[in-house]
Amino acid sequence: MNTSAPDDSVGIVTPLLARFDEPLLLSCGRELSSYELAYETYGELNARRNNAILICHALSGHHHAAGYHSLDDKKPGWWDECIGPGKPIDTKRFFVVSLNNLGGCHGSTGPSSINPGTGQPWGPDFPPVRTRDWVLSQARLADYLGIDCWAAVIGGSLGGMQAMRWSIEYPERIKHCVVIAAALKLSAQNLAFNEVARQAIESDPDFFSGSYQSHASVPARGLALARMIGHITYLSDNAMANKFGRDLRSGSLGRGEEAPAEFQVQSYLRHQGSQFSGNFDANTYILMTRALDYFDLTLDHNNDPVSAFRNASCSFLVISFSTDWRFSPQRSREIVDALIAADRPVSYAEIEANEGHDAFLLPIPRYLDVFNAYMQRVGRDS
């Protein structure tokens, strides 16, 4: 057991739960009569209430972004590299709010919650949620916390899409928007990978059309497959080559071997898959991938991102990573080009990094430097 958290950690944190009894009208036309959002906060809200930062999570993320739930935790929150005293999102200066999105499976109301109408888990009947619904529910959370305007809304990947949605839905409530490793909308290839992941889950006989909870069942194999597919897209070809190459875990590629050799990359993927399927809800995975599929910042604006961003009034930081092939630098440049054409202030950094999409979670020096420099500015003009 550790006796204390590292000095640059936010330390021990406790998840909180906010309950909302005002109905939430979703994009699909259905209403949630009440819902709960699990969240954590790091740092202190100042007297002027203008130092608050919202962290939006990615596909499989949650509210536990920094610090430790107990000193026994082996790992800190998922973005501990970027959130903490002296880190880019400096908790000595900012009040950081990180939530589990609606439809999630880590404490917020979602498919595994009880449907008050039936007394049973929602399961597949949980309404589809879109990015704009998340932003609306996050605005309610801001109201609940007494935050009129975020100093910044920040997210990577699907989180960056939420941040962009904030910039055009609530221009008066966001000063800075930080969009990391994201895109204006998914490509056909992105859609294809999501489809195969969902098919893997839905074709698992333990899925029971999404009603696995009422069958006391878990579509673990399908969920593991979905995660393995996703995981390949988070890593660059090079990163995989450097990390695993063609190293064997057992067996041999020589002659006279009958049992299949096992490559390190195979056992790594299987481990990732089985870990994930023990910790994540299949209906949530489907819901989140659909929110990704549907996301299109330009849809209400004649497919024109420039027109979309004309609704924004905040400043932007856009960051991409050279070997990210899920949301490549080209996709970030589309965002930047549209922001420039819409006359919005934007800083852009394309970070050389070997790690693919996953780079946004890693302590890459130039990434942290750029992020940190921009956040100094967020501090100054708040």
Place this chain on the structure above:
Amino acid sequence: MNTSAPDDSVGIVTPLLARFDEPLLLSCGRELSSYELAYETYGELNARRNNAILICHALSGHHHAAGYHSLDDKKPGWWDECIGPGKPIDTKRFFVVSLNNLGGCHGSTGPSSINPGTGQPWGPDFPPVRTRDWVLSQARLADYLGIDCWAAVIGGSLGGMQAMRWSIEYPERIKHCVVIAAALKLSAQNLAFNEVARQAIESDPDFFSGSYQSHASVPARGLALARMIGHITYLSDNAMANKFGRDLRSGSLGRGEEAPAEFQVQSYLRHQGSQFSGNFDANTYILMTRALDYFDLTLDHNNDPVSAFRNASCSFLVISFSTDWRFSPQRSREIVDALIAADRPVSYAEIEANEGHDAFLLPIPRYLDVFNAYMQRVGRDS
């Protein structure tokens, strides 16, 4: 019904079956006491028997490479773009042999064949087959057909790996080696995709550890998933964007929609998956992906491709495609660099093509021109 095949087609072809009763010792140490190979031939073997060309197929290929089995066929063989009168592999000049590899599921002995020792289908007990075993069985087929030396051995993808293996295992039996969209060995990312495909099949409850035939069952969902995953890697991001974009087949991404919208790319993938699972054997798919995983031309040569290619004495043509990310141009340049260092004659063309790995099957003008020009040379020095 058509009344005739196109003029540049080899026309109506009939698959043949060669039976071998001399035992085949496989790399794994096990022996097949007898086996059959399904094959087709196009063109005429000349009197000097020196105009024969071997076509090696890729992961899901088979012996039907060109022409039609009947005038009712909607599609010709899988490489009809390149094989026929006046095409790069010109059947007016060459005698073309195309077989279904051992372990296949289109007529050659494989997991769905009867194991003579038990009277039951081999299923998962069929011995693992490696690229060198295919080359050995192809050499037996050459003996059977009275071909001492191939004018060329030609293949794309896994077929290119067999062609390279030929060049170093039987240097005296091959004059030209044409390696298209291949690699010296799989990368970690290649291995990862194969692993997920196998996991998809093996975790299908209808797989029964490979004994699905004796359970009168087919792991159709797993096989469809495997194909969908593979299919994404055959197409470039750009090709998918051009072909499907974010076009919808049904539904809408607008508000007020509850039923999930269906993107064109989703239904395309599902269609590809379900078609494939009706036509391919799951154990064969596993066997073929493992042969790919194991393939490493350098393994017996201290991981040095230059040393491996010093055993070759033929000439080489290597072709890659700019947007192929399964076996990228970089992987072909590794082959070319090693051939040059080994002082082997090699021509290399990197073809600008939008279609990704699939480009090797398509009639891309510069590709056909380069291929055709090289094959003129094959004609001359045979």
